[in-house]
Amino acid sequence: MNLKIFLPIILAGIFFSSCNKWLDVQPESEISAPILFSNESGFQEALNGLYSRCTQPDLYGKELTVGTPEVLAQNYTLVSADAFNYRQAGLYNYKHQKFIERKDSIWIGLYNAITNCNLILSNIDEKQSIFAGQNYQLIKGEALALRAYLHFDLLRLFAPSFSRNPNATGIPYVNTYSKDVTPMSSVRESLDKIIADLEAAKTLMAADPIRSAAYIINYPTVTDTTKNTEENSPVLFLQNRRHRMNYFGVCGTLARVYLYKNDKANALNNALAVIQANKFPWTNPTDFLAFDESKKDRILYKELIFSWYIPHMKKEFQDNWFRTGSSGMYIESDPAKTLYETGGVGGNDLRYKQWLSPRSEQGRNPMEIVKYRRNPLSSDESANLHYLVAPAIRLSEMYYIAAESTYATDPTRALGYVNQVRSVRGIGESLQVSSENQFITELLKECRKEWFAEGQVFYMYKRLNRGIVGQTGVVIPPSDNVFVLPLPDDEILFGGR
Numbered sequence: 417m418n419l420k421i422f423l424p425i426i427l428a429g430i431f432f433s434s435c436n437k438w439l440d441v442q443p444e445s446e447i448s449a450p451i452l453f454s455n456e457s458g459f460q461e462a463l464n465g466l467y468s469r470c471t472q473p474d475l476y477g478k479e480l481t482v483g484t485p486e487v488l489a490q491n492y493t494l495v496s497a498d499a500f501n502y503r504q505a506g507l508y509n510y511k512h513q514k515f516i517e518r519k520d521s522i523w524i525g526l527y528n529a530i531t532n533c534n535l536i537l538s539n540i541d542e543k544q545s546i547f548a549g550q551n552y553q554l555i556k557g558e559a560l561a562l563r564a565y566l567h568f569d570l571l572r573l574f575a576p577s578f579s580r581n582p583n584a585t586g587i588p589y590v591n592t593y594s595k596d597v598t599p600m601s602s603v604r605e606s607l608d609k610i611i612a613d614l615e616a617a618k619t620l621m622a623a624d625p626i627r628s629a630a631y632i633i634n635y636p637t638v639t640d641t642t643k644n645t646e647e648n649s650p651v652l653f654l655q656n657r658r659h660r661m662n663y664f665g666v667c668g669t670l671a672r673v674y675l676y677k678n679d680k681a682n683a684l685n686n687a688l689a690v691i692q693a694n695k696f697p698w699t700n701p702t703d704f705l706a707f708d709e710s711k712k713d714r715i716l717y718k719e720l721i722f723s724w725y726i727p728h729m730k731k732e733f734q735d736n737w738f739r740t741g742s743s744g745m746y747i748e749s750d751p752a753k754t755l756y757e758t759g760g761v762g763g764n765d766l767r768y769k770q771w772l773s774p775r776s777e778q779g780r781n782p783m784e785i786v787k788y789r790r791n792p793l794s795s796d797e798s799a800n801l802h803y804l805v806a807p808a809i810r811l812s813e814m815y816y817i818a819a820e821s822t823y824a825t826d827p828t829r830a831l832g833y834v835n836q837v838r839s840v841r842g843i844g845e846s847l848q849v850s851s852e853n854q855f856i857t858e859l860l861k862e863c864r865k866e867w868f869a870e871g872q873v874f875y876m877y878k879r880l881n882r883g884i885v886g887q888t889g890v891v892i893p894p895s896d897n898v899f900v901l902p903l904p905d906d907e908i909l910f911g912g913r
Contacts, residue, residue, distance in 0.1 A: 453539040456547050459555050466532045466562060467660070467725070474525040476724045478732050480569065481806045481871045482745070482788075484518055488898075489874040490886045491864075493748040493782070500737075500745065508898050520904045523574065526566050527590065533563035534593035550623045557620035561661045563591070564613035565669055568676075571606050572875045573901050578603050578677050579881060580896065607677050614670045617661075624663035626695070633658065633695055633718055635801055658723070659805060664690050665722030668809040671817045676879055684821035687814040696721055696811045698840045703801065704766055710791040710799050714770055717802035719811040729804040733788040741775040742782040749774060749781035751887045756865055766842040767865055787869050812837045812866050816859060823855050830855065834862060841866070856880060 452458040471477040486492060487502045494503040504512035510519075536559040544552050567589055576584040586606035588598040591613075601609065625631055661669075667689045674683035690696070696719050703713040726732070738744045753759065756768035772783040791800045819833035827849075835846045847862075849855040860873075860882060867873045877884050878899040883891035892898060 449535070449539060453543060454546075456551060459536065459540060459543070459547075460551075462532070462536050463555055463558060466529060466536070466559070469525075469529045469532055470562070470566075471724050471726045472525065473728075473732055474521045475529065476806065476808070477726050477728065478737065479518065479522060481724070482733060482737055482869050483871070484522065485573075485871040485874040486869055488884075489864075489877065490884055490892070491747065491868060491873070492745045493742075493751065493887055495742070499743065502745075508892070510902055516902075516905075519573075519901050523570070523904050526570050530563055530566050530590050531593065533559045533566070534590065537563070538593040550625075553620040553622075554624060557617040557624075557663075557666070558661045560613045560620070561617035561666045561669065564610045564617070564673075565661065567606065567613075568610050568669070568673055571603065571610070572676070572878065574903055575603050575606070576896055576900055577878050577881065578607060579879060580899075607673065610673055611670070611677075614666055614673065618663070618666045618670065621663040621666060624657065626657040626662045626664065627693070631657065631695075633697065635713070635717065636803060658720070659725045659803070661722055664693060664695060665809055668721045668814060671814060672809070675817050675820065676875075680821035680824075683817050687817040687821065690721060690811070690814045691818065698811070701766065701840075701842075704770055706801075709789070709793070711801055712770075713801050714787055714789060715802065715805065715807065716810070717805070720805065720807055720809070721811060721814070722808040723805040724808055726804050726806055729788060729806065730790050733806075734790060738785045738788065741777055741784060742780060744784075746775075746782040746784055747772070748887065749783055751889075752783045754889065755868070757861070761838075761843050761845045762865070764842040764844070765865065767868070769842075771868060785869055807870050810866070813872075816863055816866075820856070820859060823852055827852075827855070834859060837862065837866065856882075 452462060469475070473479060483502075484505060487494070487505045488508070490506065492502070492506070494506045496503070501514040505515045505518070509515065537556065540552065540556050540559070547555075567587065570587045575586040582602070582604040584603050586601050586603040589601045589606055589609045590598045591609070592598075667686045671683050671686035671690070674680075674686060699713055699716040699718055703711070704716065706712040736744070738746070747755075752768070752772055756762040756765050758765065758768055762768060771785065771787040773786045775782045775784050788806070790804070793799070815833045815837050819830040822833070823830035831847055831849070838845075838847065847858055849858055860876060860880065863876055864873050864885075874884075876882075877894070881894045881899075883893050884898070885891055
């Protein structure tokens, strides 16, 4: 089966704009591209434009972080009032018009960003001589890795899991910037192409400055020159590696992808590459618990291996999506307590205490989600402990991947990885299990706590083919009818032509 993709092209960098009709994935900038890519700063600007595209609300600036995957994972209490029109998605009514609009926008947006990756990659090799130092390797590596990352989320949303059917129809893997039709790849073929891009990126980024002993992961300061202005300066470009797809972000993505493919040996090796680098320190409880909002680190910033810098986050997440009480997206008190096991081992879980805030309303007891809350008295980033970022890959995920990849051969070691995360989150009681099945059940509980409102746990349910726990405790049976989002219809795919 061949599947054409017609997208509105959003060009990177200075010509970051959309055209007014559906187009093949093809060059749109034949006049402007030579100008943009005539010097190194043009490539940097194009890459920054790619990140900007990824952090728009239809992608990681809302929808793929706190939106659709979290709704599908049953992490919000959705009532009939349904202010944001997500209740039908939570019921897995994939024929509902609002759901169709959102999932089609996700599909289009991800391929739109992929087109920007390919725009950079189609120009960079012939211009290698214009780059200083390691910038050619870094820019090409980031573009390759982001292309893989974006395709992987398309695969996780729109195709059956590898464990269910590796030979099922997957997605089109678009790795050229041209008008040619891109055929569908199988799930297995898609994963192989994702891995190939990531392994190539890992090799290219071997000298990433973030790996040097001098690069210290900490909170930014008011005089920090790595602020997210992303000016076209080689110095800033090299310094500001924390929020980019850096070398360790590539390793973390490889660990995630290899685990999805059930290649536990390679998943473990890449997870350990991050863990053993000792680059990402656990958050100090005094920062997590700080009373002063400007000093509080709710997002566990120093543990973020790769994150999305989202300038509009305060407005989109805090003021709109998670607005006070039940007027925004929230979780009722009882399912929240069940999720964090507050009646047992989770009684001192710092995440429950710092990410959820009880509200009293007539007829319900909503827990307001304050995970992304900022200092309400200032819009100035310097008045907060860290930048406006959302997690893409966390240190804790590397521990969970190492645990799952290790259990069959060394259960004690696997439990040690999980207990390390539990300990730093305030759970003093060690996890005890008697079988691998029980271990996976408990690990899934831990991931639900850690990744709440981050858009990741739905994919874990799918990968493991596990039932999704609903708000009332009812388990939604695993099924491709739940786990596989329908592809956009022909009118979208073929541009109405």
